[in-house]
Amino acid sequence: MTLILSLKRQAAALRALGAALALAALAPVAGAQTAPSPLASFTRTINAAISGYNREHLTAVTPEACAAACLNDSRKSWCVSFDFYKNAQQCDLSDKRAADVGGLKTDYAGNPYDHYSLIPGPGVPNPIVGPNGRKHVLVVGIDGLRGDALFCAGCVATPALSALAGSGAFHGNVLAGGSQATLSGPGWGTLFTGFWADQHGVTSNDIALPLKKPHLFDRIKTAYPTATVAVVGDWANITGNLKPAGADFVVANAAKNSQQATNAVKGWLSWTNPPTAIFYYLHNVDIHAASYDPFNAYYQSKIAGEDAQIQQVLDALAARPTYAAEEWLIVVVSDHGGTGSGHGGQSAGERDATLILTNSYRNPTKPAYCQGDLTGTTLPQTGALTPHVLDFLGLPNDTAGTKHPACGQH
Ligand SMILES: [Zn+2]
Structure with missing residues (x-):
């Protein structure tokens, strides 16, 4: 539990960084380096999702928009993952990671989802x-x-x-x-x-x-x-x-x-x-x-x-x-x-x-x-x-x- 809280604190820190990056992406400047996609802050698992634990549902969105929403909006400081509906262009934002809920479900009929998990900031320093x-x-x-x-x-x-x-x-x-x-x-x-x-x-x-x-x-x-x-x-x-x-x-x-x-x-x-x-x-x-x-x-x-x-x-x-x-x-x-x-x-x-x-x-x-x-x-x-x-x-x-x-x- 301590570790999960610690990871969430790190996620909050990363979220601030992600917000800055996303703002940079919204204001392209000629000659400027391309800012990383908000998706760069996530690992994707294809054909998988967290069963349940959906906290907010977004419609008419891309994976990039879901990633930005998970990262950027201060009201969603809880967001650490989302499931994207590949056919319906929707997503569910969640305050759970797969490890919090016993893993991902990977046997949905037709494989309609991809799971995106927020990388926990720079990770936790290895103590050894x-x-x-x-x-x-x-x-x-x-x-x-x-x-x-x-x-x-x-x-x-x-x-x-x-x-x-x-x-x-x-x-x-x-x-x-x-x-x-x-x-x-x-x-x-x-x-x-x-x-x-x-x-x-x-x-x-x-x-x-x-x-x-x-x-x-x-x-x-x-x-x-x-x-x-x-x-x-x-x-x-x-x-x-x-x-x-x-x-x-x-x-x-x-x-x-x-x-x-x-x-x-x-x-x-x-x-x-x-x-x-x-x-x-x-x-x-x-x-x-x-x-x-x-x-x-x-x-x-x-x-x-x-x-x-x-x-x-x-x-x-x-x-x-x-x-x-x-x-x-x-x-x-x-x-x-x-x-x-x-x-x-x-x-x-x-x-x-x-x-x-x-x-x-x-x-x-x-x-x-x-x-x-x-x-x-x-x-x-x-x-x-x-x-x-x-x-x-x-x-x-x-x-x-x-x-x-x-x-x-x-
Ligand atoms: Zn074997």
Whole structure:
């Protein structure tokens, strides 16, 4: 609640700035620079809306006019988001963000709405400051990516993932499953908590199963209450039962639309103070898979497609004006592998998940957190994500997982 109030204060400050910008836009001067659109203060989620919580309805408007109305009119100092009716040229202004009301609704018949959320000013300063700058975490989750489907002879080129692994470390056979099914819910639950499903409770893909162990991002917020954390994904469980209880920013992008997820992350990375930790979920390697054979051309084409999305995010990250003075641990993980056209069982291919870790992507002055090919040392899935992030942030690890012995800043 404190955080929400703090964000709203920041929104008020931004609103004043937005008003000035909009006034400038109304008074064009020859030779003057074009003022940014009021929409630049918003992140858009296509085909989504907040269900209810409408405070004011505007008609015969454009998205720009709705954005200006949300920003400018002092009577609407409460406005932090709006839903635009694409066919009717109307909008509903709201005093709620998606994270305040349990997320966005994305299954309206005919997809008549786009959701616009006011960027909370410059964001909230990340409180985790280490010797190499403010410490952030970007977790890239690629559903269903087999560890042996990357960087192999005959694998498709993946320049983004190759650059991440090249600046850090790669493990091509993180062991998913074992005591649990190699399904998405148990796998992500294990990555997010550092425990197996018999402890974290998400034993299947049933969205009604709550996480019984703390989410990694909630551990960060417990240790640093002003840290902010963000999640974007197109699988309802990722933005539902598997999301951090205290998530500050949650975007449910449209199914299979990785570009929307990418745009959400790029928006967060454009803030002066981006979230302390971001989870960026990419679904298409898994959801389209007719085959999880690492040499299957279609599977490889989907890996290449997500790699191109990741490249956009990495370019946005490296373009941050303060990037050299920050330290970002970038972690790429997958929840399970597969065999044939499915997964869930305990074959070697189904258990084979991926890990990439780097803190020095296009930032070579950072002392490497991990380097090289780690595949020779067995790494259970409990150890892949949570123990490394806790270690990187200097937080105690009381999970069931252990970081790789070659990783750590000493
Ligand atoms: Zn999965």
